[in-house]
Amino acid sequence: MSKKLTEEQAREKLSELDGWALDGEGRIARDFQFADFSEAFAFMTRVALLAETQNHHPDWSNVWNRVHIALNSHDVGGLSARDFKLAKAIDALS
Numbered sequence: 001m002s003k004k005l006t007e008e009q010a011r012e013k014l015s016e017l018d019g020w021a022l023d024g025e026g027r028i029a030r031d032f033q034f035a036d037f038s039e040a041f042a043f044m045t046r047v048a049l050l051a052e053t054q055n056h057h058p059d060w061s062n063v064w065n066r067v068h069i070a071l072n073s074h075d076v077g078g079l080s081a082r083d084f085k086l087a088k089a090i091d092a093l094s
Contacts, residue, residue: 005080010078047090
């Protein structure tokens with residue numbers, strides 16, 4: 001089980017990511033934009049497969065060519081190292 005990060009630890013890890021921000025709800029979040037719906041959906045499919053391998057699933061939404069992803073660890077009630085690991089892996093897919 002992961003440990004909940006302190007706010008200071010979370011901000012430090014956040015500085016290692018590009019385009020992610022704290023969303024005011026205890027999550028890190030990022031918006032992705034693609035050429036069209038097919039590209040956005042294909043990206044979501046790749047993220048879904050990745051999330052399954054890590055057994056860590058995002059909160060997300062899709063509107064046409066945009067995908068919004070938010071991450072936190074429900075089991076610890078906040079952010080954990082797992083969120084930042086998944087965020088980095090998602091960035092590698094985009």
